[in-house]
Amino acid sequence: MNFSSLASRLDNIAPFHVMELAKMATALEHQGRDIIHMGIGEPDFTAPPLVVEAATAAMQAGKMQYTSATGLLALRIAISEHYQQVYGLNIAPSRIVITAGASAALLLACAALVEKGSEVLMPDPSYPCNRHFVAAFDGTAKMIPSGPAERFQLSDAAVRANWGEATRGVLLASPSNPTGTSILTSELEKIVATVRAYQGFTIVDEIYQGLTYDAAPFSALSLGDDIIVINSFSKYFNMTGWRLGWLVLPEALVAPIEKLAQNLFICASSIAQHAAIACFAPASIAIYEARKAEFKERRDFLVPALIALGFKVPVVPDGAFYVYADCSDLSDDADRLTKEILNEVGVSVVSGLDFGPFTASSYIRLSYATSMDNLCEAVRRLAIFFGKETVIAP
Known part of the structure; x- marks a missing residue:
């Protein structure tokens, strides 16, 4: 060849x-x-001591086999409880899928939702891999210029102005890489309502949500069960090389995403999953x-x-x-x-x-x-x- x-x-x-x-x-x-x-x-x-100790204990106990494609139930329960404690949200563990980092989460979401000819709206500037995940499934990322007036984020007005026949959804990040800025809650509410009216999807990357400094904790999940949220153990939890993240999905998407995960990844690292449970210990x-x-x-x-x-x-x-x-x-x-x-x-x-x-x-x-x-x-x-x-x- x-x-x-x-x-x-x-x-x-x-x-x-x-x-x-x-x-x-x-x-x-x-x-x-x-x-x-x-x-x-x-x-x-x-990673803090308890996480390292949990990884060591898992290896010594031989807990290195495949997990289910959706991840260890104990870890999904721990994440669910974290949403309750930090955000006051009742997120069923069944809606949480453990992934090989946030990158795998975004890849799985795009694999399920993007096809040839699909257009996804996102702000310019934004994390470059986001548009490449869309391109990997033969979709098009429509980059919408977003300056200081919009906090470098998509606005509801921009979504309305740029939504076309090929548009299937929006991909947002709050707080954002590269800007460190969040979408105002009032603006995000408007965007979600607009996308919902167009029967599109809303994906929100929240991998930096734990590192929000000037406001009370907030997750887009509070705006409805149809929001897809990406998160990760890399940033707030300081586990970049462990390659562990998660998706929170509408119930209707769990089975399709599980099927994709089974075929594309089998599962996330079992050792990293056992270790990550210790992230949620009070210490x-x-x-x-x-x-x-x-x-x-x-x-x-x-x-x-x-x-x-x-x-x-x-x-x-x-x-x-x-x-x-x-x-x-x-x-x-x-x-x-x-x-x-x-x-x-x-x-x-x-x-x-x-x-x-x-x-x-x-x-x-x-x-x-x-x-x-x-x-x-x-x-x-x-x-x-x-x-x-x-x-x-x-």
Whole structure:
């Protein structure tokens, strides 16, 4: 076979520039350079002791066989109880499907709902893999320019204006990567009502919902049993490499998704599932909440520091661990700027290039999922890069 002739869907999958920049940063480290990593969206914390102990105990007890495709019942019950305790929601364990990370959850949802010619609305900017999940099933992601006035999120007016004959639903994220901004509850209610009127689907990625700083906990699941919610153990629960997530589905979708999961994944990692049950122990939750407070402290340091350096932060992030900063007063090419910063002062940040064309040249994303010491040093280096004398201390 001639492997130069590959499936045409690959033409719709763009390179992941964040990872390319990470490779550049790693190459500089191998040359002996000291690099501060603020590009990858990965917590600098790891799983707390009870989770590690639970994984060890599961391995020692030989609990390494396949689970059902929907996941361990004990874990699904623990997630259900978490929704009750945190959000006051009664989510039946039968509606919860454990997946191999949020990526697998999104893949399964798109496999069930997207077909050739389907169009899915999402904001520009948004996480690049979301549009690629749609493209993988021969659908089209319609990226709708969404600026500071919309908190970089879809608005109900935009959904109404862009819904067409081929539109099948919306894919949202709240809080969002790359912006760290949430959809206002009142606006989300309107969007859900509009999509429901069009008989479409609403998928809401809530993997950063546990890291919301300025408002009471809220889940889109409170808006109806027909909402599809994605979540993950990667961000709030600090288990990125464990590759574990979950879907909350309408009852009618559970069987179709289970059939897909059986065929595409068999099941998520059994060891990770046994370990994740310990995430919901009070001692683990106390650790997570302390870490969440530390993330907020970092945000409250970094945002004013960036403004002092000449960036604009038109919407202060209320969740996740990102600042989406407007660099248009400092450069006319965000991608070039990030490479110059990396090479000259050893701070790795990423441009808006991955997240959609609307903000590609004028915004950079900075992750504050690193220590306060690293953030202070990064600000000091950026001050040198931009020729600023004043460095803000925490």
